[in-house]
Amino acid sequence: MSLVRLHVEHPLGEGQIVPLDPAQAHYLFGVMRLGMGAEVELFNGRDGAWRAQVAEAGKKRGLLACRTQAGLQQDPPDLWLLFAPLKKARTDFVVEKATELGARRICPVQTEFTNAERIRRDRLQATAVEAAEQCGGTFVPEVTELVRLDRLLADWPEGRALLVADEALAGTGKAAPAGRLPRAPAAMLIGPEGGFSEAERARFDARPNVARLRLGQRILRAETAAVAALTLWQADAGDWG
């Protein structure tokens, strides 16, 4: 049986004593029924993975004592995922999958054909934490606030390639073939179900360092496109090689 994994904010290292917040204490001692001396695996996104033992267990509090390092810190390549928010379950899904597949940052963006006007950033960040706990990773991508696409492009960092997954390309021969995708630092942008507007397409064309990514013959739902695009990039230009 594999150990329960828990993300904490506290520094981790030999001899570190890590206090639990009430939700973590409830999870470890109420839900998972761990007792004194039980082992868990901790990570904080900076110090790798650590085995720790329950040193104090209360209803709403507890302490864990770090014992040995179980794994080195492993950060994913410098890839951002930009996506137009979808319905709740599918937005959660995108965040969960982007965490598993190794995105460095997850940026909800508002495009012209995006209906969402706000997101629950804290809830999406919690989804990323939970996904990192489940997938054995030591890194949690940052989920940023919802930002308008035109603003994001206006401030775009020089040197960061932008790959646009454009459903209008499905079934056409146009666009960058997978197999020669730009290296990190990079970002990929998944449009909303309604696709991009003509003005947005023109804005992409006018920028340097933008490539269109074609994802096959069939039209993919936005969340499928996100997973497929991350997979292709990781296999081709990321750390799956």
Place this chain on the structure above:
Amino acid sequence: MSLVRLHVEHPLGEGQIVPLDPAQAHYLFGVMRLGMGAEVELFNGRDGAWRAQVAEAGKKRGLLACRTQAGLQQDPPDLWLLFAPLKKARTDFVVEKATELGARRICPVQTEFTNAERIRRDRLQATAVEAAEQCGGTFVPEVTELVRLDRLLADWPEGRALLVADEALAGTGKAAPAGRLPRAPAAMLIGPEGGFSEAERARFDARPNVARLRLGQRILRAETAAVAALTLWQADAGDWG
């Protein structure tokens, strides 16, 4: 606005009159509120996509008249997806995504560490139909009955390559690199959350025409692995090229 798409069993062609079953009539006339003369797009998995008009609209019945062909039949490459059933929502998700990404056949398999002992084949087939309606495709993959992995391997068709996505390879340097995946006819097998048993691994090793597929550094959930594996295969050996 794009047309409502509907999968039917009836042959499609110029002048064909297509009768609706009660569920389809309810969907078109009750839910989507289509009236006489309204257009829909039909496909049956064999005759391509056809524009049709409502010629009779009742509460539990209706007729559609085929007008013009809107697209040729497009079958995906001969790729099967074999996967160990997960919890309900995640199993539905795998079927939906495999349809979008272009699998020819979807085969739930029972491995040693699979808990599921039965599936609702009819419900999963309906999920595949709905996914095909949504993604603009003209093909619906067949969802087969749950079968034991050892039986499936005993009857394995000669000449069909088997790619095994093995989570035990995450973080190791072993296994076939993406980029040189076997062509069609092929199948990919996604294991259960608990991975494959030693006996199963030995059985893979003993067969010709089996390759292991490594999906990156991190451990992917089974449904993520299914989407990632299908994507890599389509981009490398399928019809995304």
